Amino acid sequence: MRYRNLILTIALSFSFITIGAPFDSTYAPQNSPIIFLKNANIYDGEGNELLGYDLLVKNGQIQAIGKNLVINETGKVLSYDLTNQWVTPGIIDIHSHMGVYSAPGVKTSSDGNESTSPVTADVWAEHSVWTQDPQFSLALQGGVTTFHVLPGSANLIGGRGTTFKNIQSNTIQGMKFPKAPHSLKMACGENPKRVYGSRKRAPSTRMGNAAGYRKAWIDAAEYKDELNSYVSKSASAKEIVNPPTRDLEMDTLAGVLNGEILVHNHCYRAEEMVVMIDIANEFGYKITAFHHAVEAYKIADLLADNNICGALWADWWGFKHEAYDMVQENIAIVDQARGGKGCAIVHSDDAIGIQHLNQEAAKALAAGNRAGFDISKARAMKWITLNPAQAAGIEDVTGSLVKGKDADIVIWNMDPFSVYAKAQKVFIDGNLIFDRDNLSTKPVSDFDLGIIQPNLSRTE
Amino acid sequence: MNRIHLITVFIFSLSFTLNADILIKNGNIYSGDSAPFIGDIYIKDGKIHSIGSLNIKATKEIDAQGKIVTPGFIAPMTSIGIVEINSLDVTRDDESDYLNMGFSIFRAYNPNSTLIPWNRANGITSAISIPQQTSMPLAGMGSYFILDGNMNISGSKDMMMLGRIGASSGSRSEDLDLLENLINLGKLAKNRPYEKVIESPIAVFFELLIQDIEALDKVANEGLPLVIKANRASDIKHLIDIKNKYKLNMILAGVEDAPIVIDELAASEIPVIINPMDNIPDSFDELSSSLELSALLSNAGITVLFDTSRSHNYHLIRQGAGNAVAYGMDYLDAIAGLSTNVANVFGLKDRGSITKGHYADIAIWESDPLEPASIPSYIFINGIESDLTTRSSRLKDRYIKKLDKK
Numbered sequence: 039m040r041y042r043n044l045i046l047t048i049a050l051s052f053s054f055i056t057i058g059a060p061f062d063s064t065y066a067p068q069n070s071p072i073i074f075l076k077n078a079n080i081y082d083g084e085g086n087e088l089l090g091y092d093l094l095v096k097n098g099q100i101q102a103i104g105k106n107l108v109i110n111e112t113g114k115v116l117s118y119d120l121t122n123q124w125v126t127p128g129i130i131d132i133h134s135h136m137g138v139y140s141a142p143g144v145k146t147s148s149d150g151n152e153s154t155s156p157v158t159a160d161v162w163a164e165h166s167v168w169t170q171d172p173q174f175s176l177a178l179q180g181g182v183t184t185f186h187v188l189p190g191s192a193n194l195i196g197g198r199g200t201t202f203k204n205i206q207s208n209t210i211q212g213m214k215f216p217k218a219p220h221s222l223k224m225a226c227g228e229n230p231k232r233v234y235g236s237r238k239r240a241p242s243t244r245m246g247n248a249a250g251y252r253k254a255w256i257d258a259a260e261y262k263d264e265l266n267s268y269v270s271k272s273a274s275a276k277e278i279v280n281p282p283t284r285d286l287e288m289d290t291l292a293g294v295l296n297g298e299i300l301v302h303n304h305c306y307r308a309e310e311m312v313v314m315i316d317i318a319n320e321f322g323y324k325i326t327a328f329h330h331a332v333e334a335y336k337i338a339d340l341l342a343d344n345n346i347c348g349a350l351w352a353d354w355w356g357f358k359h360e361a362y363d364m365v366q367e368n369i370a371i372v373d374q375a376r377g378g379k380g381c382a383i384v385h386s387d388d389a390i391g392i393q394h395l396n397q398e399a400a401k402a403l404a405a406g407n408r409a410g411f412d413i414s415k416a417r418a419m420k421w422i423t424l425n426p427a428q429a430a431g432i433e434d435v436t437g438s439l440v441k442g443k444d445a446d447i448v449i450w451n452m453d454p455f456s457v458y459a460k461a462q463k464v465f466i467d468g469n470l471i472f473d474r475d476n477l478s479t480k481p482v483s484d485f486d487l488g489i490i491q492p493n494l495s496r497t498e
Numbered sequence: 499m500n501r502i503h504l505i506t507v508f509i510f511s512l513s514f515t516l517n518a519d520i521l522i523k524n525g526n527i528y529s530g531d532s533a534p535f536i537g538d539i540y541i542k543d544g545k546i547h548s549i550g551s552l553n554i555k556a557t558k559e560i561d562a563q564g565k566i567v568t569p570g571f572i573a574p575m576t577s578i579g580i581v582e583i584n585s586l587d588v589t590r591d592d593e594s595d596y597l598n599m600g601f602s603i604f605r606a607y608n609p610n611s612t613l614i615p616w617n618r619a620n621g622i623t624s625a626i627s628i629p630q631q632t633s634m635p636l637a638g639m640g641s642y643f644i645l646d647g648n649m650n651i652s653g654s655k656d657m658m659m660l661g662r663i664g665a666s667s668g669s670r671s672e673d674l675d676l677l678e679n680l681i682n683l684g685k686l687a688k689n690r691p692y693e694k695v696i697e698s699p700i701a702v703f704f705e706l707l708i709q710d711i712e713a714l715d716k717v718a719n720e721g722l723p724l725v726i727k728a729n730r731a732s733d734i735k736h737l738i739d740i741k742n743k744y745k746l747n748m749i750l751a752g753v754e755d756a757p758i759v760i761d762e763l764a765a766s767e768i769p770v771i772i773n774p775m776d777n778i779p780d781s782f783d784e785l786s787s788s789l790e791l792s793a794l795l796s797n798a799g800i801t802v803l804f805d806t807s808r809s810h811n812y813h814l815i816r817q818g819a820g821n822a823v824a825y826g827m828d829y830l831d832a833i834a835g836l837s838t839n840v841a842n843v844f845g846l847k848d849r850g851s852i853t854k855g856h857y858a859d860i861a862i863w864e865s866d867p868l869e870p871a872s873i874p875s876y877i878f879i880n881g882i883e884s885d886l887t888t889r890s891s892r893l894k895d896r897y898i899k900k901l902d903k904k
Contacts, residue, residue: 141779172779228585335897355890356613356810358585365894389778390807397817397870404871409898457820457869490758490785497788 061164063214065203070098070445070468071116074109078120078449083127083423083438087416093125095445098468103439118463124453126419127438128183128204128446128466131392132302132349132426133329133385136174137167137187137202141389151190152197153233156241157254159222160286161197163189167210172496173389175481178204178472180393181448181461184215186430188329191225191304192233194241194250198290199223199302201430203446203466206481219431221326222294224251226305226314227360248313255321258291265292300326300431302349306360308336315344327429329385332361335368338375347381347429348372351391352398352405369399369421370406370413383429384421395422400455415455444468517544517882518557525562525862530569530838530851533830539567541858544881549854558883560876562862568833569851570623570859570879571867572840573812574771575725575751575805578617578625579607579643584809592630594638599680599717600709601638603629604655609647612889613810618645619886620813621867623859623879624653624849626840628660631727633668634704635677636661639713640725642846644859646879658723658749658844659713663733664783674736676700681744684718687711721747723844725771730783731758738766749843751805753795754779754787760798769801769843774822776807792819792835793826801843802827802835820868832868857881 073095080088082103092107093100109115138150149166152158167187177185183204189196199221202213226247235242241250264282271279293299301318305311305328318325327347328334332355334341334348341348350372355364365371373382384399386392403418420438427437436444445468452459464472473479486496520541527549528534538552548554580603582589591606607627617625624645629638639656646652663673679700687695692711695701701711716722728737729752738759741748751771756763763770774792779785796802804815804822819832841850848856858881865872877884 142781142784144781176777232585335894353811353814354808356583359583362583363890363893365890365897367894367898371898390775393777394775394817394821397821400869400871404873408873409894455871457817458824460824496779496785 061162061211061214063216063218064209064211065205065207065214065216067098067467068469070095072096072111072113073445073465073468074107074115074117075125075447075449076117076119078123078125079453080125080439081416081419081454082440083419084440085414085417085420087414093439093447095447095465095468098445100439100441100443100445102441118449120449122452123462124450124459125439126181126448126450126454127423128436128448128464129181129395129422130426130430130437131177131182131185131386131395131422132327132383132429133387134177134185134187134392135190135387136177136185136389136392137169137171138163138189140168140171141173151192153190153192156193156230156234156250157195157287158189158193158197159195159254159288159290161189162200162220163187163197163223164200164210164214167202167213169208169210169213170484172483172485173392174204174206175483175486175497176389177392178464178481179461179474181396181450181454181464182392183446183448183464183466183471184427184430184432184436185392186221186302186426188221188223188302191223191229194225194230194247195254195291196223196225198299201432205466205471206483208484215430215432219298219300220290220293221300221302221430222290224301224303224314226303226310227307228358229304244310248317251314251317252320254291255295255317255323258288258295259321261285261288262292262295294323295321297324300429302327302329302429304329306330306332308333311337312340315340315346326431327381327383330361330387332364332368335365335371336363338371338380341372342375342380345381347383347425349383349385349426349429350402351387352384352401366401366405367409369402370409370411373406373413373417373421374411381425381428382421383425385426396450396454396459397457400457403455415453418455519547520858520878520881520883521552521554521556521559522562522567522860522862523559525565525567527567527852528830528833529853530834531853539852539858539860541860541878541881544858545848546852546854546856546858549852560862565875566863566865566867567852568861568863568867569837569849570861570877571621571813571816571836572846572850573617573622573625573815574803574840574844576617576625576627576812577809578613578627578645578812579609579611580627581809582608582611582613592628594629594632596705596707597638598632598634598704598706598710599636599638599659600707600711600713601629602641602656602709603627603638604641607641607643607651609649609651613812614645614647615885615888616810616890617813618647618877618879618884619873619888619891620811621816621861621863621874621877622813623861623877624846625812626658626844628658628725631660631662633666635663635673635726636680636714642844644879646882646884652880654846656713658725659717660725660727662727663737664728664730665781670733674733674740678740678744680714681718681740681746683711684714684716685744687715688719717746718744723747723749725749725751727751729754729781731755731786733783734759735762738762738768741766741768752784754784754791756791757786757788757794760794763795764798764800769803769839770795771803771805773805773807774818774825774827789821789825792822792832796822796827796831796835801839802831803840803843804835814870816867817870820870823868829868
């Protein structure tokens with residue numbers, strides 16, 4: 039009996055308690071030096087443009103930000119004069135498949151879709167991650183310090199997604215963002231109905247999709263009730279009742295219903311998104327973000343009212359029917375809904391795009407302002423920093439340059455909204471992880487090593 | 499560059515007579531083939547009549563003070579007009595059922611495709627549309643289209659052939675062998691009726707038809723541009739040998755491993771089409787991929803044209819060119835790679851640069867055209883000002899009005 043309780047405790051901690059769960063993050067930042075960034079132009083990720091400001095980093099965190107900061111540090115201080123250079127928070131991508139669709143994109147590394155059943159809430163994308171994917175280092179050189187890895191969109195419910203720091207490690211746990219919540223990947227529309235419909239099984243239609251989600255949530259609600267009723271029993275009562283059988287799939291879905299796992303929903307069409315909002319209301323969970331959402335602009339007010347982010351491309355379209363109604367103003371419209379209460383995110387879903395999220399934001403910003411909005415660059419910077427941090431549930435520790443947050447920082451050689459801008463230095467938790475002025479800092483994966491010339495790395 | 503003169507049938511059916519003459523004043527002109535200069539451009543009868551400091555009165559005058567003026571850009575590898583929605587077979591006409599090298603996409607071109615106004619409004623005034631790659635080393639023929647959306651299609655039919663060498667389920671060695679065999683078949687067709695050539699064992703084996711032999715004849719004997727997608731250094735080297743051996747008008751696309759064979763490639767005078775933003779080692783053929791590729795090739799004297807990995811948004815070759823410049827490519831080389839170089843490489847007559855006597859395909863830019871956030875303020879195709887409305891702008895207008903702006 040005691041053994042059975044132990045199992046249940048593990049089950050519960052697995053599902054409801056982040057700390058001490060299996061596969062927990064083992065990433066611990068190295069001791070970071072004291073860093074003093076002087077006279078920089080800063081987009082702080084909170085919507086402010088701070089020209090000629092100083093920024094102090096201590097113990098891996100942002101210590102102070104201000105004009106003409108006076109520092110009284112006794113230890114060694116790494117000081118950078120950043121006149122005419124720009125500083126932003128580390129860039130965050132809320133939609134990546136790095137590690138699960140690694141490069142080279144060969145079938146043995148195609149680990150992003152468990153497309154064997156339309157509901158696979160039991161799988162975790164992190165268990166597919168190949169730590170030696172050469173794409174991580176390329177993203178870092180584009181200023182990306184944090185990324186969220188999702189399962190693909192073949193399934194109605196594809197499994198858990200995980201947030202990573204862009205830290206080189208040969209374990210998955212060594213890269214995981216400490217204490218970041220999991221996400222649940224859900225997918226609307228063409229992909230699931232194509233994958234399963236072509237096999238003559240459900241779902242083969244959008245109505246089949248909707249039924250599929252609802253069936254899964256009915257099961258999850260039952261499971262959650264059973265668990266809760268067992269947990270609320272007295273110790274003596276527990277001695278005579280069997281605990282519910284542990285179910286990995288239900289663990290994940292119950293985690294969503296308990297608000298501990300954030301729903302990230304791939305969904306293109308306006309009316310489908312509204313159906314998904316109704317399903318979320320029916321079962322009492324919240325949708326954190328709609329991803330890809332090419333038609334988000336058609337329901338931007340509704341998204342703002344429901345506090346749902348739109349994680350969007352600047353201009354992708356036409357590769358399928360549900361992506362036909364693209365407007366380049368999509369991101370700006372979502373951002374500006376209800377007088378600026380919207381949450382817009384520029385995401386990549388692409389190993390090239392992730393390296394240039396600043397350029398994608400620049401396109402979306404220009405299109406929005408051309409259409410008559412008055413959006414500042416400082417606000418647009420939130421689309422690739424604070425807003426994705428919020429959608430990943432890590433906005434308290436990263437995503438903007440405010441005192442006490444992780445010192446995840448990018449120094450750009452010029453205004454990052456230009457195509458000519460490059461991430462010059464990238465800090466994660468106050469450690470200089472990439473320095474364009476010292477290319478030996480460039481992380482080299484095991485894959486890259488000696489693969490073309492034995493004495494060189496791939497990118498040398 | 500020592501290019502074989504291109505024999506293609508140009509099928510222009512343009513009617514300029516009703517068009518107003520236009521004067522673009524004080525533009526910052528990046529002509530595509532010269533250093534930038536401030537000047538005026540006078541457009542008459544669809545063509546660039548004169549360039550310089552002009553004292554001419556025109557029906558329509560545009561003040562381009564402080565604006566960059568470029569040729570309309572030319573996208574060399576697109577599906578414009580032949581694929582509307584990638585995942586819907588019924589909207590795509592880029593795959594053949596029984597033709598091989600002779601497969602022509604020309605008559606599939608839809609002047610009403612939504613991709614035409616979209617790419618035009620973003621600075622692309624003409625494009626080459628190509629068939630899908632097949633398992634064969636030579637796939638089919640691409641055609642050149644002026645993106646004016648006119649039902650009387652203008653451009654150039656079957657003006658290039660597409661091929662590929664590289665990673666596949668079979669062996670690239672066999673593919674290279676097959677490629678040579680097919681070129682030899684084309685050589686054979688020079689002095690022999692096509693009806694005889696299709697009786698050759700290789701033609702019989704692959705069930706080639708008259709159209710296929712005719713296409714091979716053009717590539718093997720008439721200098722029709724042959725664009726081969728290849729990335730691995732060893733493949734590039736073999737293709738250089740084949741180009742020299744058969745005196746082909748070869749262009750290589752991809753070439754992500756080019757840094758390893760840069761000297762041989764430069765010596766071959768083969769132009770290349772690359773995606774400057776693709777630094778992903780997507781396959782074991784592309785391990786050298788990097789953002790510095792454009793600069794490396796261009797600085798070695800190799801003619802560089804641009805491709806993008808995104809469908810539908812072929813105008814993103816501008817963003818690619820911008821990134822190429824960010825990573826060391828000369829700005830003027832990048833502009834040429836979007837315009838003049840495409841025209842030169844593919845023998846597109848009287849297009850691709852702001853030159854007296856050329857068709858007036860011109861873009862006046864809001865700001866730097868290599869900044870992806872920049873768009874054209876004006877587009878002219880054959881001297882006619884384009885309407886920059888798109889289906890996308892219509893959707894935007896419909897919904898932006900409905901927004902609660904409180």
